[in-house]
Amino acid sequence: MRLTGAEIAIQCLVEENVPYVFGYPGGAVLHIYDALFNQDKVRHILVRHEQAALHAADAYARATGRPGVALVTSGPGVTNAVTGIATAYMDSIPMVIISGQVPTPAIGLDAFQEVDTVGITRPCVKHNFLVKHVDELASTMKKAFYVATSGRPGPVLVDIPKDVSQHITEFDYPKSVSMRSYNPVNKGHTGQIKKAVQMLMEAKRPMIYVGGGAILGDASHLVTKLVKDLGYPCTNTLMGLGAFPATDPQFVGMLGMHGTYEANLAMQHCDVLLAVGARFDDRVIGNPQHFYVEGRRIIHIDIDPSSISKRVRVDVPIVGNIIDVLNEMLKLVEESPVSVDALALKQWWQQINTWRERQCLKYTNSTEIIKPQYVIEKLYEATQGDAIVTSDVGQHQMWAAQYYKFDKPRRWLNSGGLGTMGFGLPAAMGAQLAFPDMPVACVTGEASIQMCIQELSTCKQYHLPVKIVNLNNRYLGMVRQWQEILHGNRYSESYMDALPDFVKLAESYGHVGMRIENPADVEGALKEAFSLKDRVVFLDFLTDQTENVFPMVKAGAGLTEMLLGAEDL
Amino acid sequence: MRHILSLLLENESGALSRVAGLFSARGYNIEALSVAPTEDPTLSRMTIVTSGSDDVIEQITKQLNKLIDVVKVFDLNEGRYIERELMLVKIRAEGTDREEIKRTADIFRGRVIDVTDRTYTIELTGPRDKLDAFLEAIDSSLILETVRTGASGIGRGEWILRV
Numbered sequence: 157m158r159l160t161g162a163e164i165a166i167q168c169l170v171e172e173n174v175p176y177v178f179g180y181p182g183g184a185v186l187h188i189y190d191a192l193f194n195q196d197k198v199r200h201i202l203v204r205h206e207q208a209a210l211h212a213a214d215a216y217a218r219a220t221g222r223p224g225v226a227l228v229t230s231g232p233g234v235t236n237a238v239t240g241i242a243t244a245y246m247d248s249i250p251m252v253i254i255s256g257q258v259p260t261p262a263i264g265l266d267a268f269q270e271v272d273t274v275g276i277t278r279p280c281v282k283h284n285f286l287v288k289h290v291d292e293l294a295s296t297m298k299k300a301f302y303v304a305t306s307g308r309p310g311p312v313l314v315d316i317p318k319d320v321s322q323h324i325t326e327f328d329y330p331k332s333v334s335m336r337s338y339n340p341v342n343k344g345h346t347g348q349i350k351k352a353v354q355m356l357m358e359a360k361r362p363m364i365y366v367g368g369g370a371i372l373g374d375a376s377h378l379v380t381k382l383v384k385d386l387g388y389p390c391t392n393t394l395m396g397l398g399a400f401p402a403t404d405p406q407f408v409g410m411l412g413m414h415g416t417y418e419a420n421l422a423m424q425h426c427d428v429l430l431a432v433g434a435r436f437d438d439r440v441i442g443n444p445q446h447f448y449v450e451g452r453r454i455i456h457i458d459i460d461p462s463s464i465s466k467r468v469r470v471d472v473p474i475v476g477n478i479i480d481v482l483n484e485m486l487k488l489v490e491e492s493p494v495s496v497d498a499l500a501l502k503q504w505w506q507q508i509n510t511w512r513e514r515q516c517l518k519y520t521n522s523t524e525i526i527k528p529q530y531v532i533e534k535l536y537e538a539t540q541g542d543a544i545v546t547s548d549v550g551q552h553q554m555w556a557a558q559y560y561k562f563d564k565p566r567r568w569l570n571s572g573g574l575g576t577m578g579f580g581l582p583a584a585m586g587a588q589l590a591f592p593d594m595p596v597a598c599v600t601g602e603a604s605i606q607m608c609i610q611e612l613s614t615c616k617q618y619h620l621p622v623k624i625v626n627l628n629n630r631y632l633g634m635v636r637q638w639q640e641i642l643h644g645n646r647y648s649e650s651y652m653d654a655l656p657d658f659v660k661l662a663e664s665y666g667h668v669g670m671r672i673e674n675p676a677d678v679e680g681a682l683k684e685a686f687s688l689k690d691r692v693v694f695l696d697f698l699t700d701q702t703e704n705v706f707p708m709v710k711a712g713a714g715l716t717e718m719l720l721g722a723e724d725l
Numbered sequence: 726m727r728h729i730l731s732l733l734l735e736n737e738s739g740a741l742s743r744v745a746g747l748f749s750a751r752g753y754n755i756e757a758l759s760v761a762p763t764e765d766p767t768l769s770r771m772t773i774v775t776s777g778s779d780d781v782i783e784q785i786t787k788q789l790n791k792l793i794d795v796v797k798v799f800d801l802n803e804g805r806y807i808e809r810e811l812m813l814v815k816i817r818a819e820g821t822d823r824e825e826i827k828r829t830a831d832i833f834r835g836r837v838i839d840v841t842d843r844t845y846t847i848e849l850t851g852p853r854d855k856l857d858a859f860l861e862a863i864d865s866s867l868i869l870e871t872v873r874t875g876a877s878g879i880g881r882g883e884w885i886l887r888v
Contacts, residue, residue, distance in 0.1 A: 274739060279750050283793040286739070303793060336888060337735055337796040462787035465780065 162187035168297035182229025184256025204610040208582035210240020215586030231269030242280035246573025250309035282310030307340025344476030360500035363426035368395025369433015373478035402561035417516035446714030532559035538682035548580035548604030551633035578607030584622040662694035757875030
């Protein structure tokens with residue numbers, strides 16, 4: 157079959173069973189858009205800004221586990237997309253990005269809308285390709301999907317010059333791909349796994365710490381089985397929420413900078429720590445010197461060898477596919493001649509329960525002013541804990557993570573690594589397309605939402621009835637919090653003045669807008685919003701401006717050096 | 726500690742910038758880097774001289790291995806190896822200096838590869854220390870220009886780096 161490069165690009169998406177492409181047309185991709193026009197297998201979602209195309213495709217991947225696909229033009233199309241590419245890269249999200257490029261003879265001549273796309277994106281992609289000849293296009297697309305979805309996943313960009321998309325060649329999509337320079341590991345080292353299981357069985361104060369890798373690797377059920385079989389305490393990272401159910405009594409809450417008192421203390425005081433698909437990053441374990449405890453042994457399962465012993469030295473590294481490794485571990489636990497030390501475990505749980513009694517997430521509710529935590533609790537109730545929740549970045553993100561109890565994986569979509577404001581709304585669109593019948597809530601703030609607010613238009617066009625839960629405190633809340641705690645209450649540029657009337661704004665896009673100022677109205681408004689199943693509802697909650705996120709570990713401090721409330725300031 | 730890393734990578738445009746970009750993005754030291762295609766034209770061989778603690782070197786090798794274009798990474802310091810660097814040095818050679826410079830070059834087994842009535846250009850190969858020692862042996866005011874390739878390294882005996 158002889159096809160143009162543009163037709164080949166689209167055919168490759170069909171071969172990869174890609175249902176949606178999120179994108180924005182422009183000069184260098186006109187042939188590709190022409191090829192899209194002439195088929196009906198791949199549906200294109202026209203966003204209002206390329207950043208949103210990336211976030212929406214990214215969230216589609218996070219929600220489904222399938223690679224997200226975005227299509228942007230050269231030059232500004234690509235530079236607008238970079239934030240979204242970096243967001244996906246930091247959170248290891250499988251994506252394929254197709255970008256247009258100026259025609260090959262014009263490359264390097266500062267042509268109109270030319271940028272060095274491969275150069276600009278190189279540090280924030282898993283890999284990228286510039287396709288110089290149409291004959292290479294199909295095999296390159298195959299490689300792109302393979303690299304993006306295997307090993308530690310990540311975004312892969314394919315840059316297609318305009319003439320390449322115009323040229324014609326014989327199309328033959330490769331069935332398989334092999335690259336001598338890329339062979340991701342699967343099976344973990346059996347000896348190491350045995351050692352790990354033995355260490356786990358002998359533990360007196362065990363702790364299981366689960367990260368986003370467990371969700372990306374679709375291993376939540378195995379993590380849950382392991383934690384339940386052993387009876388050990390478990391914490392999830394921000395990226396790992398939902399990997400182990402939050403309503404289970406063995407869940408001690410999220411850990412880290414805004415983690416629970418009990419989770420952080422258990423991390424520090426355990427004698428055997430099992431890390432599953434987590435990477436000991438600065439927001440999770442704080443200062444690595446402080447985190448070090450003499451005698452505590454650490455087992456680390458990760459698919460990426462470079463994640464192991466990067467910030468924290470570990471005793472038993474296991475590099476491998478999480479499903480294979482956990483299956484092997486579960487089998488060994490079952491066959492283990494030694495059983496867990498029940499007495500030691502009982503004492504350990506007593507200790508943890510004492511920590512729990514601090515009730516570190518307790519807050520003082522008010523009848524006068526809406527507390528943001530209360531909104532999240534009511535959101536949880538209104539959706540029976542079964543919505544897909546996206547968020548932007550800041551205080552609202554942390555409150556959503558702390559107060560919405562995620563029991564299932566792929567329900568909590570947020571930019572954990574890069575911390576990208578503007579992620580929430582386009583992410584909600586991607587998730588809603590993936591699951592048209594599920595309630596999707598975007599928890600956001602009045603600052604974050606304005607970074608991609610233009611997507612209200614996209615929601616209208618494609619009938620994506622997401623619910624926007626805007627915790628409006630008229631501040632860049634997290635910046636304000638740090639300024640209060642670390643910069644002597646000097647609130648430098650952290651207020652949000654001249655805000656739009658979000659109700660009218662929503663209405664102007666054809667959506668439903670609600671402003672909620674009274675705590676008594678929170679529950680009713682949420683119920684009403686979620687009953688409007690086919691409408692976008694923008695819920696603008698005017699919340700307490702002074703509320704801070706606690707517990708809090710200051711940047712650079714030790715994990716146990718927590719501020720538990722205003723009394724600690 | 727100083728380490729010599731030997732890499733085989735796909736001989737493709739952009740491969741070099743991926744390696745160089747990795748070092749600058751992650752703040753790793755890079756003392757020297759040399760690269761050229763191998764007997765298999767689809768592969769390039771790169772030698773990187775770097776330094777860092779054992780932890781840093783471990784991260785560097787892991788991060789290099791993660792690059793899709795990198796086929797293999799060897800830390801030559803893990804075994805016995807030979808290191809050579811080529812230097813071309815142009816020296817002001819006039820009057821009584823001429824004989825002295827020639828003699829010093831002979832001692833270091835350097836070869837004079839270009840001569841004018843006022844200059845010598847000397848070719849010298851060896852490990853880094855030897856090239857440094859030669860430069861120290863010459864009056865620094867006479868050194869007009871030096872060009873060094875950076876180290877190339879290869880394992881001894883049966884220790885062979887190939888795909």
